[in-house]
Amino acid sequence: MKLSARRLLALALTALPLTLTAATPASPSFAEDAAVVAFARDLEQRHGFNADTLLGQFAQIRPNAKVIQLIKPPSTPTQRSWERYRPRFLNDRRIDHGIRFWQENRAALLRASTLYGVPPEVIVAIIGVETEYGRNTGGFRVLEALATLAFNYPPRADFFRTELEQFLILSRENQLDPLAVKGSFAGAIGIPQFMPGSQRRYAVDFDGDQRVDLSGSVEDAIGSVARFLEQHGWQAGQPVAVPAQLAGQPDPAWLEAGIRPTLSAAALQQQGVASTADQQAKVALIDLASPGKETEYWLGYDNFYVITRYNRSSFYAMSVFQLAEAIRERMPR
Structure with a gap:
């Protein structure tokens, strides 16, 4: 007797182990974590938030395993290699895009350089290294990323809990929906990839629209990078x-x-x-x-050290410096 295709499929499905067909249970939301509840109540007392509103937002997010995977050091650390690291940022594409970014934002860069003493090419290079001039700003929900690291990553929980607090204050100050803001797996935001605490301390409204928008305003990003470096001790006119x-x-x-x-x-x-x-x-x-x-x-020099305040790596700072020099040298006069 021949069996129909539909009958064969039904028999095959009934033969599958139950473990393959059972749904994987979802992780509990953050609102079910006692530490998060205590955190929300604390913010209510210290900053005037509504704890129930915060918990309603935390109920919509869960620990993100990918965030933990990305933040952890590799199990078998690779040797430091400048030869491997440098080409990621010192290449024709990033230099050419940097020149275009400078040409398109010449007025804002000149104004930031004049006001804060930081050369235009250094501002351009930092934005180029961080997000390739705004092309790669991150696709993680910042609230979820920061909550994951604050409550599920003990090695740096204190730091990320502070940044989570700063992010919620920042969202309230700028009338942002915390659930809608996207950024890196570590919670860095926008074109220059500022952590929330750095945005509140150093970012500026450089386009004059009465709000700081590092995700949507290139001018705000330019001014904020320059002010960050100036506030960390940049010495105008001095070498790197x-x-x-x-x-x-x-x-x-x-x-x-x-x-x-x-x-x-x-x-x-x-x-x-x-x-x-x-x-x-x-x-x-x-x-x-x-x-x-x-x-x-x-x-x-001191200015090299200042660049490492953005990212505490000599490889990073040297990449910024050499990218800045390459862009400046190729920039049409």
């Missing part, structure tokens, strides 16, 4: 970094001194570190290592 040549291996103490400039350029010169650095300056020795390659050395 210069290449260095070492006679042999560096003294470990030079690298242990860290990224803040504390070493004497003159003393380093006398000990075999050749450079064009101002001999009166304090500098940091920057090592850009690549496995199997000679380490590239630079001397970083």
